Amino acid sequence: FLAQAEMSLDEALDSNVKLDSSLLEISSNYKKAHKELEAELTDDHRKLMKQQKAYEEKYSRLFYGLSLHDTVKELLVIGDIKLAEKVRTEHKMTDKHFWYLRIRILGSNFQWEELEKF
Amino acid sequence: MSEFSHLVSSKVNLALLQEQALNDLIDILDRCEGTKVLMWDESLTNPVSLIAKPSVLKDHNVVKMFPIKAGDLPNVDVRNFIFITRPSLQLMNKIATNIHSDEKKNRVYRKNFYLYFLPKRSLLCENQLKTKGVYGNFQIIDDFKCQLFPLERDLLSMEYPDCFKELYIEGDLTSLHQSALALYNIQKLFGKIPKIVGKGKFAEKIKELSKNIVLNENIADEKGSIDQLIILDRSIDSLSAFATQLTYEGLIDEFYGINNTTVNFPAEKFSPSSEDTNFSKVTTSNEKKQVILNSKEELYAELRDKNFNAVGPVLSRLAKTITAAANERHGEKTIQELKKIVEHLPKLKASELSLANHTTIASLIKEQISQYDFLDELSSEQEFMMCNDLDKPNDYIESMICTQKPLEKVLRLICIQSAAASGLKQKVLDGYKKEIFHSYGIDSLLKLGKLEKSGLIKVQSGSRSYNILRKTLNLTVDDFQEVSPKDISYVHSFYAPLSIRIVEHSLRPLGWSGLNDILSCIPEPSFEDYQLAITTSSGRRDSLTSEISQSDIPKTILVFFVGGCTFAEISALRFLSQQDENNVEFIIMTTKVINKNSFLENVIS
Numbered sequence: 001f002l003a004q005a006e007m008s009l010d011e012a013l014d015s016n017v018k019l020d021s022s023l024l025e026i027s028s029n030y031k032k033a034h035k036e037l038e039a040e041l042t043d044d045h046r047k048l049m050k051q052q053k054a055y056e057e058k059y060s061r062l063f064y065g066l067s068l069h070d071t072v073k074e075l076l077v078i079g080d081i082k083l084a085e086k087v088r089t090e091h092k093m094t095d096k097h098f099w100y101l102r103i104r105i106l107g108s109n110f111q112w113e114e115l116e117k118f
Numbered sequence: 119m120s121e122f123s124h125l126v127s128s129k130v131n132l133a134l135l136q137e138q139a140l141n142d143l144i145d146i147l148d149r150c151e152g153t154k155v156l157m158w159d160e161s162l163t164n165p166v167s168l169i170a171k172p173s174v175l176k177d178h179n180v181v182k183m184f185p186i187k188a189g190d191l192p193n194v195d196v197r198n199f200i201f202i203t204r205p206s207l208q209l210m211n212k213i214a215t216n217i218h219s220d221e222k223k224n225r226v227y228r229k230n231f232y233l234y235f236l237p238k239r240s241l242l243c244e245n246q247l248k249t250k251g252v253y254g255n256f257q258i259i260d261d262f263k264c265q266l267f268p269l270e271r272d273l274l275s276m277e278y279p280d281c282f283k284e285l286y287i288e289g290d291l292t293s294l295h296q297s298a299l300a301l302y303n304i305q306k307l308f309g310k311i312p313k314i315v316g317k318g319k320f321a322e323k324i325k326e327l328s329k330n331i332v333l334n335e336n337i338a339d340e341k342g343s344i345d346q347l348i349i350l351d352r353s354i355d356s357l358s359a360f361a362t363q364l365t366y367e368g369l370i371d372e373f374y375g376i377n378n379t380t381v382n383f384p385a386e387k388f389s390p391s392s393e394d395t396n397f398s399k400v401t402t403s404n405e406k407k408q409v410i411l412n413s414k415e416e417l418y419a420e421l422r423d424k425n426f427n428a429v430g431p432v433l434s435r436l437a438k439t440i441t442a443a444a445n446e447r448h449g450e451k452t453i454q455e456l457k458k459i460v461e462h463l464p465k466l467k468a469s470e471l472s473l474a475n476h477t478t479i480a481s482l483i484k485e486q487i488s489q490y491d492f493l494d495e496l497s498s499e500q501e502f503m504m505c506n507d508l509d510k511p512n513d514y515i516e517s518m519i520c521t522q523k524p525l526e527k528v529l530r531l532i533c534i535q536s537a538a539a540s541g542l543k544q545k546v547l548d549g550y551k552k553e554i555f556h557s558y559g560i561d562s563l564l565k566l567g568k569l570e571k572s573g574l575i576k577v578q579s580g581s582r583s584y585n586i587l588r589k590t591l592n593l594t595v596d597d598f599q600e601v602s603p604k605d606i607s608y609v610h611s612f613y614a615p616l617s618i619r620i621v622e623h624s625l626r627p628l629g630w631s632g633l634n635d636i637l638s639c640i641p642e643p644s645f646e647d648y649q650l651a652i653t654t655s656s657g658r659r660d661s662l663t664s665e666i667s668q669s670d671i672p673k674t675i676l677v678f679f680v681g682g683c684t685f686a687e688i689s690a691l692r693f694l695s696q697q698d699e700n701n702v703e704f705i706i707m708t709t710k711v712i713n714k715n716s717f718l719e720n721v722i723s
Binding site for chain 2: 013042069094104
């Protein structure tokens with residue numbers, strides 16, 4: 001099952017369109033191979049991809065297919081901190097990871113006053 | 119054959135292998151009359167340049183050479199096309215399209231096709247050609263039996279980069295058969311090797327296979343010029359494959375990639391005067407300067423195995439000698455003295471060039487290793503080697519993930535942590551996976567999956583063999599010496615590669631059997647076997663070491679790494695053979711010379 005999961009993931013990645021529809025099957029194969037973490041992450045990614053479609057409409061920017069890190073980063077760059085916070089809690093991004101991102105974006109936007117609040 | 123003088127050696131002359139391969143190649147060319155075009159599997163063009171220089175091909179009516187590509191054949195007015203290729207299905211498909219396109223174009227006057235597989239035909243490929251309906255189009259389909267490419271007088275490479283991946287991920291055992299054939303070929307040339315020892319399941323399999331071939335092919339029952347063979351699986355010591363090499367040659371390989379003794383540097387760093395062709399073979403293009411690195415160049419032979427910190431002193435010493443020699447020209451001289459000086463001029467000029475080049479290379483490297491990223495990575499790697507904080511998530515690795523540093527660097531450090539801890543705690547591994555997934559996206563799952571499958575990343579179970587071996591074999595040395603080393607640990611500054619420590623210990627009086635207890639913590643088979651009964655004067659079987667200790671002739675040991683070895687490991691073996699008390703010469707054979715980057719990339723790609 002592991003081989004099956006990895007094979008279909010590999011195929012799906014080659015043709016990005018198919019990815020979200022095959023993730024369900026991939027995750028169930030991971031589960032059968034007792035790869036719980038991988039199954040969970042695949043499921044998370046499926047949810048994320050759905051949300052990404054909504055963000056694309058909202059901000060007319062490319063979100064689809066980005067990793068969680070890049071999604072949150074984009075939202076921070078846009079300045080929608082509330083939404084960024086929401087995504088990161090939903091997807092259980094660690095505090096450390098989030099603050100790394102937050103600080104870097106603030107730094108690159110020269111928002112020094114914001115930075116000083118830490 | 120001055121072109122290959124760096125391979126010639128008095129005892130086990132690897133130039134013989136080069137000559138043999140060259141003769142095979144000439145044979146292939148001569149079997150086809152008239153002018154011809156060679157079509158190469160691209161991965162072979164470099165290795166083949168190690169056995170034949172272009173002029174030889176010209177002498178045998180080769181008009182042009184092309185890489186194999188799908189579609190039309192290159193438009194040359196030559197009738198004979200010789201394909202030389204690895205047995206790969208992909209290339210078979212490309213060749214088939216070549217032939218189909220020729221059939222369409224030339225209805226009457228067809229080309230002649232020849233096909234040679236290196237090192238051996240495969241049924242799978244031949245069937246593929248049949249399916250494509252082109253099998254009958256070849257005049258000859260045969261083997262180009264060349265498994266070994268000599269890189270140096272003590273170094274043989276099979277140029278088989280996928281070996282580790284095939285064995286540990288894909289479960290493809292082709293490389294074992296080819297290794298066994300290569301070992302047979304060596305014994306055909308240099309005589310039977312009496313004793314074979316080794317560690318690892320694939321090593322054991324190779325031993326069985328090669329023993330069988332040797333038995334069936336009836337090689338004379340007397341000892342040849344090689345006394346012993348040591349076969350080691352790469353998997354018993356993955357840490358040394360991932361460790362940053364700190365030798366001159368190792369660092370050049372890691373930063374610029376040495377391929378078949380050739381390396382490309384950014385050309386603008388080199389002064390124009392060094393374009394002189396006296397310095398090995400140098401060709402300059404716009405951006406790249408190609409340099410051939412082998413022992414034909416005296417200075418490189420001296421520098422290559424040194425710790426990088428010892429390179430500077432050698433360069434400045436040579437600079438002083440050259441200046442002194444140049445100054446000698448001034449002042450009054452007799453005719454005889456002048457004559458002598460003039461005779462030495464070309465040599466002086468060559469070493470001047472070689473000095474200029476290596477000073478440039480060394481400063482390029484110095485620049486890179488002084489960067490913070492390099493130093494930070496190195497220090498966290500070294501913490502792992504010392505077995506510090508192995509059971510928790512590493513801060514530096516986490517910060518690399520959070521800042522999206524190249525995934526390969528992250529994975530390499532995790533592999534080192536896993537190797538040093540003999541497996542990660544489940545919680546630590548899951549934490550890394552999740553973070554990596556969040557940062558690099560879903561394709562990272564596949565890469566992690568491959569590393570897990572190959573065992574390079576694993577969950578802890580059983581004993582901590584690395585830590586035990588670290589103590590019993592003294593792998594991390596406290597009073598290390600980089601400039602005038604007393605121990606092989608200098609190749610990584612203070613860490614002695616486990617693989618080479620094993621070889622070193624097997625030289626001791628107790629021999630390989632003395633190592634069995636120590637190595638029992640690695641759950642892989644260990645073996646010791648004989649192809650010839652070793653007899654002493656009393657006619658009783660005895661261990662090789664006690665036999666040799668009676669004589670002063672150094673014994674020759676062939677060390678074979680299944681899955682690749684690094685330049686640092688090669689340097690460490692050379693260091694061992696320079697120690698008089700060991701009284702040993704090594705010949706190193708590997709499936710491919712690897713480094714921390716190429717090894718990882720090959721596994722996850």
